[in-house]
Amino acid sequence: MTELRRPNECGVPDAKQFMPPVLVKNYGKWAWHDRPRPGVLRHVAESGDTVYTVKAGFQRQADVFTIRRMCDIADKYCDGHIRFTIRSSVEFMTDDEAKVEPLIKALEDAGYPVGGTGNSVGFISHTQGWLHCDIPGTDASGVVKAMMDQLYDEFRNEDMPNRVKITTSCCQINCGGQGDIAINIQHTKPPVINHELVSGVCERPAVIARCPVAAIRPALVNGKPTLEVDEKKCVCCGACYPPCPPMQINDPVNSKIAVWVGGKHSSTRSKPMFHKLVAAGLPNNAPRWPEVAEVVKKILGAYKADARPWERMGEWIERIGWPRFFEMTDLPFTKYHVDNWRGGRTNLNASAQLHF
Amino acid sequence: MSKKMPETPLLDQLESGPWPSFVTGLKRLATAEDKPYADMMKSLLGQLEHSYETRKGYWKGGTVGVFGYGAGVIPRFSEVADRYGESAEFHTIRIMPAPGFFYDTKTLRQFCDIWEEHGSGLIALHGQSGDVMFQGCRTDQVQVAWDKINEMGFDMGGAGAGVRTSASCLGPARCEQSCFDTLRAHKVVIDSCTDDIHRPSLPYKMKFKFSGCANDCANATQRADIAVFGTWRDDMQVNQDEVKKKVTELGRKEFINQVIRMCPAQALALNDDDTLDVDNKSCVRCMHCINVCTKALKPGRDRGIALLAGGKRTLKIGDMMGTVIVPFMKMETDEDYEALVDFGRRLLDFFADNALEHERLGEMIERIGLVNFLEGMELDLDLNMITRPRTNPYVRTDEWDEEVRKWNDRKAGAAE
Numbered sequence: 129m130t131e132l133r134r135p136n137e138c139g140v141p142d143a144k145q146f147m148p149p150v151l152v153k154n155y156g157k158w159a160w161h162d163r164p165r166p167g168v169l170r171h172v173a174e175s176g177d178t179v180y181t182v183k184a185g186f187q188r189q190a191d192v193f194t195i196r197r198m199c200d201i202a203d204k205y206c207d208g209h210i211r212f213t214i215r216s217s218v219e220f221m222t223d224d225e226a227k228v229e230p231l232i233k234a235l236e237d238a239g240y241p242v243g244g245t246g247n248s249v250g251f252i253s254h255t256q257g258w259l260h261c262d263i264p265g266t267d268a269s270g271v272v273k274a275m276m277d278q279l280y281d282e283f284r285n286e287d288m289p290n291r292v293k294i295t296t297s298c299c300q301i302n303c304g305g306q307g308d309i310a311i312n313i314q315h316t317k318p319p320v321i322n323h324e325l326v327s328g329v330c331e332r333p334a335v336i337a338r339c340p341v342a343a344i345r346p347a348l349v350n351g352k353p354t355l356e357v358d359e360k361k362c363v364c365c366g367a368c369y370p371p372c373p374p375m376q377i378n379d380p381v382n383s384k385i386a387v388w389v390g391g392k393h394s395s396t397r398s399k400p401m402f403h404k405l406v407a408a409g410l411p412n413n414a415p416r417w418p419e420v421a422e423v424v425k426k427i428l429g430a431y432k433a434d435a436r437p438w439e440r441m442g443e444w445i446e447r448i449g450w451p452r453f454f455e456m457t458d459l460p461f462t463k464y465h466v467d468n469w470r471g472g473r474t475n476l477n478a479s480a481q482l483h484f
Numbered sequence: 485m486s487k488k489m490p491e492t493p494l495l496d497q498l499e500s501g502p503w504p505s506f507v508t509g510l511k512r513l514a515t516a517e518d519k520p521y522a523d524m525m526k527s528l529l530g531q532l533e534h535s536y537e538t539r540k541g542y543w544k545g546g547t548v549g550v551f552g553y554g555a556g557v558i559p560r561f562s563e564v565a566d567r568y569g570e571s572a573e574f575h576t577i578r579i580m581p582a583p584g585f586f587y588d589t590k591t592l593r594q595f596c597d598i599w600e601e602h603g604s605g606l607i608a609l610h611g612q613s614g615d616v617m618f619q620g621c622r623t624d625q626v627q628v629a630w631d632k633i634n635e636m637g638f639d640m641g642g643a644g645a646g647v648r649t650s651a652s653c654l655g656p657a658r659c660e661q662s663c664f665d666t667l668r669a670h671k672v673v674i675d676s677c678t679d680d681i682h683r684p685s686l687p688y689k690m691k692f693k694f695s696g697c698a699n700d701c702a703n704a705t706q707r708a709d710i711a712v713f714g715t716w717r718d719d720m721q722v723n724q725d726e727v728k729k730k731v732t733e734l735g736r737k738e739f740i741n742q743v744i745r746m747c748p749a750q751a752l753a754l755n756d757d758d759t760l761d762v763d764n765k766s767c768v769r770c771m772h773c774i775n776v777c778t779k780a781l782k783p784g785r786d787r788g789i790a791l792l793a794g795g796k797r798t799l800k801i802g803d804m805m806g807t808v809i810v811p812f813m814k815m816e817t818d819e820d821y822e823a824l825v826d827f828g829r830r831l832l833d834f835f836a837d838n839a840l841e842h843e844r845l846g847e848m849i850e851r852i853g854l855v856n857f858l859e860g861m862e863l864d865l866d867l868n869m870i871t872r873p874r875t876n877p878y879v880r881t882d883e884w885d886e887e888v889r890k891w892n893d894r895k896a897g898a899a900e
Contacts, residue, residue: 132551133631137682138639139580139675140650143667146586147657156656156665160779171658179658189619191509192596192605193516199589210592212585212609214651214702221658239504255612258535260560260576260619262543267535269506270498277501302797303612306706338842340800367799373544380539393705395698395713397748397772400705402803414536415494437742438776469802 148209150179150223166286167242168228180228181221184240185251185276185283188216189259189269197238205231215253215293217244243284249292249428251283252276255303263370264298265313265383266412271296274416275311275424282428289435289444292428295391299377300365306391308441309424310403313412314386318362319375323349330355330372338367385410387423390442401442407459423459430456449483487523487570489514490530494537513605521604524620527570528604531562548575548623550630553682556640557626573622574604578615578641579633580674583667583694584654585610594636602629613691614651615641639678645842646684647677647832652694653701655714661774662696663714663787664815669824670694673712676825680832687839687848690832697783698771704795704806709845710831711792711806712824714815716784719764726780731758743773788814789824790868793857794846804846809858811868834860864894 144152154173161171169181186194202210202220205227211219218240220231232242244250252275255261257268275294276283282292295307302312326332332355336344343361347354355375357368366377377383387410391403406427410419427441434456435444445453454461467475489511498507510532514525535541548559558576565572581587595616599605604620611617616638621629630640641649650673653659655666673692680686693704696714704711731739731754744752751766752773760780774781791813792806810827814820831845838860839848849857858865 132627135550135552136634137678138637139678140671141582141637142671143582143584143586143657146582146588146591151657158658158660160660162778185503187504187506187509189506189509189606189608191513192600192607193512194509195592195596195607199592202589208589210587210589216610241502253612258532258541260543261541262545262560264541273498273503273505276503280502301799305612305703338800378540393700393703395700396770396775397746400805412539414539415497438746471802
């Protein structure tokens with residue numbers, strides 16, 4: 129056997145080695161920025177240097193042919209520099225204004241829409257789904273592709289009151305994170321347990337400890353140690369499934385999709401907000417999830433028509449009130465929208481302020 | 485003879501429409517008949533189509549790693565390998581990119597070449613924690629692919645109960661609003677944690693994220709156990725000539741609507757001569773007016789960071805936002821960055837000693853109380869840590885006089 133190579137524990141690479149020279153030169157010395165058109169940012173340094181950034185969308189799960197095509201464009205227009213954003217858009221930078229229009233054309237000709245800046249609907253942040261996750265209730269790349277096809281114009285224009293960040297998550301762990309709109313799996317039935325496998329696969333005390341409502345207890349089935357779930361207590365969160373795959377939570381029919389709104393990370397204007405449940409029980413309808421797209425478009429339409437400039441989704445709803453939001457979106461309001469988890473009382477209306 | 489392309493009538497429906505299609509990309513790989521991964525990707529398309537038909541996932545975990553490290557490879561074995569054998573093993577290698585996700589094309593092309601030779605040709609840019617995800621590797625190719633990536637100067641990312649790969653906004657590289665060097669802080673803090681990234685032995689995962697201002701482009705507040713934000717202590721910088729131009733551009737009514745009325749602290753007023761009146765004592769450094777008036781307004785000059793601790797999503801006790809544990813630290817000199825690294829090391833030690841298994845930092849603080857956390861970490865109490873003082877009287881105040889003395893001493897110390 130050949131000797132194994134010891135890793136070089138080199139840590140995080142230095143960013144400056146990859147930056148366009150104009151960024152290195154003006155590092156920490158930028159003066160202002162604006163957006164000459166949707167999809168393009170202009171940053172001007174104290175030195176007077178200017179850099180144009182063209183932002184484009186692509187499929188995050190990228191094949192090498194896609195990556196090389198983007199590299200060809202970066203070689204031609206950006207001296208071989210390229211960067212990606214936190215939410216998986218791609219950015220091409222140049223200090224030559226004359227290259228901006230040809231760069232935009234090259235990107236759009238290659239099929240990469242230019243946009244995602246300012247008050248647009250940005251690329252949807254997504255997770256792994258059926259392509260690669262070990263616990264997914266739905267797909268990720270497919271949901272995002274289906275939604276972005278419908279939101280294509282909203283990505284390429286800046287017609288929203290403020291930026292709209294949409295996320296998807298294939299289970300309730302919610303790796304996609306908080307969003308102005310979040311599209312997440314919501315299981316509706318307790319796990320189905322394969323008692324033959326539990327004792328061989330699962331560390332039972334650890335599984336019991338994972339349950340947020342203490343619904344799991346040890347049991348003996350056919351003489352074998354296993355686990356059982358108090359189905360009345362179970363909140364179908366799926367927390368037991370990752371540490372114990374024989375407790376199958378995913379269900380082709382009963383794993384539904386829920387839509388949440390008004391999440392916000394920034395502390396800009398209002399403090400950060402969690403997203404709030406507005407629709408559930410939508411079918412996990414691969415390959416294009418039309419029922420989900422319909423709800424998302426309805427919410428976006430109401431926000432676009434009614435919110436004031438700079439109001440994020442959550443801020444708009446807090447101003448107009450939830451009764452008006454449900455009226456404008458024509459979504460049903462049910463007992464399941466009322467928060468009964470620990471701390472949920474802070475989500476009740478403790479005032480005489482009412483909407484009619 | 486090469487394998488036949490699987491029938492994928494459901495996935496085929498994701499090839500139409502204007503947005504770039506990942507299915508088309510997968511098919512490009514599956515039909516690259518001269519490449520070693522073509523059959524693997526045909527098999528993968530078959531399994532993915534099967535998932536679309538049955539609405540279930542078919543991957544399970546396992547144990548795959550590289551020599552010297554205890555994490556960073558995400559093992560994936562197919563549960564339907566009898567039908568889709570060529571993609572029976574489809575592991576991911578997580579790699580830490582440069583802060584700000586900067587690349588040159590030479591590096592990306594090298595990634596592609598390595599992944600064509602040893603993997604599936606599929607690379608995700610990037611995962612939710614901020615990793616480059618080299619997806620789809622057979623067990624026997626993991627070590628050799630990793631060796632080549634590592635020799636390029638890239639290191640493996642985090643997984644499991646350890647420090648995770650970090651993310652930061654691009655900060656001073658291209659943004660005039662960034663109040664500290666996010667990219668530098670990201671690098672020095674994470675580089676001080678490599679042992680806890682590569683050989684995870686913490687109670688649970690630990691995420692750091694770095695945002696240059698309150699706009700939080702790194703999505704830190706709800707996603708990071710420790711969120712590092714840029715802020716400033718002195719007065720915001722105002723260029724009144726540019727304010728006047730902005731008033732002209734928007735019109736007075738819209739300037740008032742979009743700037744003055746949107747201020748959460750009601751700290752702004754428009755003067756009779758169309759200049760801006762700023763009440764800096766009331767300002768909460770939220771960034772809104774600066775975002776609208778990018779030429780006229782800027783953060784102040786006395787800049788530094790605030791630290792928020794405990795952000796996480798639902799499991800187990802419910803969603804948590806990060807909350808303030810350090811309202812301000814200067815972040816300019818080498819010593820300032822060293823102090824941040826030292827804070828990170830002390831935090832990891834405290835977390836390792838005090839958190840329960842599978843308990844996130846926010847859950848630990850919730851269980852032991854913020855005050856015990858502050859005392860354990862030797863952090864000073866500060867009014868910026870609370871929204872309001874306690875509203876219930878269930879508290880023992882035996883040492884009230886002693887605490888009053890401490891507060892007065894600190895105030896006197898600060899005044900010196």
